[in-house]
Amino acid sequence: MKDKKWPLPVFIVLLLFLLPSITGHNYYVLHVANICCIFTILAMGLNMLQGYTGLVSIGQAGFYAIGAYISGLLAVKLGLPFLICLFIGALVASIVGLALGLTTVRLYGGYLALVTVGFGRIIQLIAINWVEMTGGGEGLLGIPPAKLGTVVLTPEQFYYFALLVTVILFVITVNLVNSKIGRALIAIREQRIAANMMGIDVAGYRLIAFVIAACYSGIAGGLYAFFAGSLFPDYFSLPQSIIILIMVILGGAGTLYGPIIGAVLVTIGFEFLRPLQSYQMIIYGFGVVLVVMFMPYGIVGVARHLLQIMQGDRKGSETGVARG
Amino acid sequence: MLLEVNQVQMYFGGIKALDGVDVAIQPGTIHAVIGPNGSGKTTMFNVITGFYKPTSGKIHFNGIDITGEKPHFIVEKGMARTFQTLRLFPHMTVMENVVVGRHTRIRESFWRAAIRSRSTIKEEKGAYEKAEQVLDLVGLIDKRHQLANSLAYGEARLLEIARALASDPQLLLLDEPAAGMNPSETKQVMELVKQLCQKGLTIILVEHDMKAVMAYSDVVTVLDHGKKLAEGTPEEIQHNEHVISAYLGKRRGQQHA
Numbered sequence: 195m196k197d198k199k200w201p202l203p204v205f206i207v208l209l210l211f212l213l214p215s216i217t218g219h220n221y222y223v224l225h226v227a228n229i230c231c232i233f234t235i236l237a238m239g240l241n242m243l244q245g246y247t248g249l250v251s252i253g254q255a256g257f258y259a260i261g262a263y264i265s266g267l268l269a270v271k272l273g274l275p276f277l278i279c280l281f282i283g284a285l286v287a288s289i290v291g292l293a294l295g296l297t298t299v300r301l302y303g304g305y306l307a308l309v310t311v312g313f314g315r316i317i318q319l320i321a322i323n324w325v326e327m328t329g330g331g332e333g334l335l336g337i338p339p340a341k342l343g344t345v346v347l348t349p350e351q352f353y354y355f356a357l358l359v360t361v362i363l364f365v366i367t368v369n370l371v372n373s374k375i376g377r378a379l380i381a382i383r384e385q386r387i388a389a390n391m392m393g394i395d396v397a398g399y400r401l402i403a404f405v406i407a408a409c410y411s412g413i414a415g416g417l418y419a420f421f422a423g424s425l426f427p428d429y430f431s432l433p434q435s436i437i438i439l440i441m442v443i444l445g446g447a448g449t450l451y452g453p454i455i456g457a458v459l460v461t462i463g464f465e466f467l468r469p470l471q472s473y474q475m476i477i478y479g480f481g482v483v484l485v486v487m488f489m490p491y492g493i494v495g496v497a498r499h500l501l502q503i504m505q506g507d508r509k510g511s512e513t514g515v516a517r518g
Numbered sequence: 519m520l521l522e523v524n525q526v527q528m529y530f531g532g533i534k535a536l537d538g539v540d541v542a543i544q545p546g547t548i549h550a551v552i553g554p555n556g557s558g559k560t561t562m563f564n565v566i567t568g569f570y571k572p573t574s575g576k577i578h579f580n581g582i583d584i585t586g587e588k589p590h591f592i593v594e595k596g597m598a599r600t601f602q603t604l605r606l607f608p609h610m611t612v613m614e615n616v617v618v619g620r621h622t623r624i625r626e627s628f629w630r631a632a633i634r635s636r637s638t639i640k641e642e643k644g645a646y647e648k649a650e651q652v653l654d655l656v657g658l659i660d661k662r663h664q665l666a667n668s669l670a671y672g673e674a675r676l677l678e679i680a681r682a683l684a685s686d687p688q689l690l691l692l693d694e695p696a697a698g699m700n701p702s703e704t705k706q707v708m709e710l711v712k713q714l715c716q717k718g719l720t721i722i723l724v725e726h727d728m729k730a731v732m733a734y735s736d737v738v739t740v741l742d743h744g745k746k747l748a749e750g751t752p753e754e755i756q757h758n759e760h761v762i763s764a765y766l767g768k769r770r771g772q773q774h775a
Contacts, residue, residue: 373631374624381618384607393593393622
């Protein structure tokens, strides 16, 4: 990633920071923008695991739930400050990610995917059944609004904060992908045995990918807890995990911008398709089938291909597709 | 001795893939390992590089006991290998493939990489420079921005070697580097091997092309059914009765009824 590539992202981020003013401080727009930030973080985390390392997880809602419930509970029961709740939520999610990574260290493909489905379900069941702690199906209510120092964040300020977190995590992702660590993850995805023979500790780097994905999900969960103010187990379901997966695949797994594009498109899509209610999942289902069949690198892959055609590079071989 | 393999046995259930093999590799030599199919050559590579844990026996590399250590540990100690079947990273560029080979020599911590610290930038730059040198050496520098899966077969084999070289190994294990190559490509690869050896690299070579083996290697070890059948200079091996019978069968008069 050369420096000359930065102006466009910087411009987009500036635009996003101005979004509330541009849209006349519309509450609905703010709400959708916050959800976009949260899902972008979730998708970026899963992309590390699925896109770069090639490990499928259909249980990210589990880590999302851990981050959300831990942060929410710390705020409700102990009255800890917002940032500390957020931090501990992410930390606990990371530790659970480490544990799940350790127990599945020999699993790949469909077997791993199944275990992650089970994991997500277990976490949801804990949220449902540990009523004294989580409130069960009645929900965890009364999470106080986020405070930085003594300042209670308005919805608009909360959006700025969520956007800032998203941008920081994006920059960290870019840095990691373009380092020894990102290369090791991609190498594991591309050719596990050769990666091992290049001196890459495959098991260790798998764990790193698991923990990054879990940590990002935990941060997203903490943000969601304070954004929503109440948590219900129904929200952290298998379909939620699948939606995160759809975002990554649709935008472009194993690309830097793919998860962002996927998260924003799917989130906004849900808003537009709301009248269709449960039929919208059918549309997303079809979408994913088509993307997997015809656009292996998602929307980013197609965009990159078009760009190369426009630049007259017929072979399309001048960029490492592995990167993004 | 750079590498010492002592009485190594490798059993897969009842199959004795290696049955008490002793090999000692002198530094600065090209050491060929030959033998009929299924004689245990690739198994020996896999045992030496840590992919298999031997059933019994010891392996010392540079005086360190590496028996049963993991491949990433052994690579860091200065060993590298290529594979019989191509195992490149297909969707990475030629350059990126080689930089991955540099993995163990890049000093970057997770946190420094995450913030892209000055030291990380310096390490990355160094790794890419090293990769360029290696690609220049094997003659793939012009293809550095291409994806690995767009290379011709012979080029891909060279990339395998380049990737292995990027880790600055002392010992390079080449598993059939000339497999599937035409005579001129074979010569190109073997000349490269010779050049590497002259630069001080020690090479162990599994190869089926006898002409290449006899022309380029210093020592030849012959394996058959997991046992060492013979060892010596190419001339000695060519005239060894046991070797000839293992490859061509026994003379009619000597055969049992």
